[in-house]
Amino acid sequence: MDINSKVTVPTLYEWAGGMEKFEAWTDLFYQRVSEDSLMAPVFQSMSADHARHVAHFIAEVFHGPTTYSTEEGSHYEMIHHHLGKHLTEDQRQRWIGLILDTANVVGLPDDPEFRSALVGYLEWGSRLAVINSKAGVVSEQADAPMPTWGWGETGGPYIP
Template identity: 60%
Template sequence: MNQPVPTLYEWLGGIEALNRLTTRFYERVRDDAILAPIFAHMSDEHPQHVAVFLAEVLGGPTEYSAIHGGHAHMIQQHLNRHLEQAQRRQWVALLLDTADELQMPEDPEFRSALVGYLEWGSRLAVLNSKSGATVDAHAPMPKWGWGEVKGPYLQ
C-alpha cells in the first residue's frame, strides 16, 4: 500500500519545528550586523507570524491567510523598505544555518525545496521593497512542494 507523500510542512515537523526555527533565527538576527538594523523594531510576535506564513506556503494550515490576509499582507510588509541583495543573501544564509543548527531535515529533496522557496521569496521581497512597488490584493498564496510550485507569479 502506497503512503501519501507528506507535505514539506509535515516533513520538517509541523508548526512546532517552524516556531523553533523562526524563534532561533530572529534571536540570531538581533546579533547580525547586516540584518539587525532591518529588524530593530520587530515585534515579539514576528517570529510566530513568519512561522505561520511558512507553514501555509509549505503545505500546512491556512492560518496566515485566515488571520493576516494572505500573500498580499506579507508583500505589504516589505513595501518601501529598500532592501538590498546583501541583506537578502544574509537572510537566506542565516536561516539555512539556523536550520542546520536545529538539525532540521537534511535530505537533498527537502533542502532543495526549502532553498528554492527562500530564494524565490527573498528575491520577491527585495523587488517589493523598491519605491513604487504595489500590492495585488488578490495575489494567491504561493504553495511550495516537492518539485512543483504554485504561486502568484508561477501559474
C-alpha cells in the first residue's frame, strides 16, 4: 500500500448497514417489547411511529442522516420522553438484553469493534434514560447537542 494512501473508516451507521437495517432493528425490537411483561407497560402509550423515530435517532448518533434532528425532534426532546417514566434498573437491563438480542436477529454486525461501540452507546443511553425518568428530574438543557458515537478505542471495524 502506498504510504500516502488513507484507509477510509466507515461510520458506525455505514458499517451497520444503513437506515433500512436500523429501521428493521427497532421495528422488531418494539414488537418484542410489546409482548414482554416487564417492558410492555412502559411502551403501551407510545405512538405508532415510535420505533421509526428511535431508528432515526440512533442512526444519527452513529453518524447517519440527520433525519431525527431536522424533521422529528432534538436530543432535548428525546430526554423529555423519559421524564416521569420511573424506569427501574430491572427494566433497563431487560431493555438492553432485548435490544441486543434483536440486533443479532436482524443481523447487525457482530464483530467485536462494532459491538463494543454499540453496547457502549446503549449502556450510556439507557442509564441516562433511567436517570431522567426519576421523579423531580427537570432537564433544562434545551440546547443539548445531539450525541455522536464513534469507534472509540478500536479506531474502526476489524477487517481480517
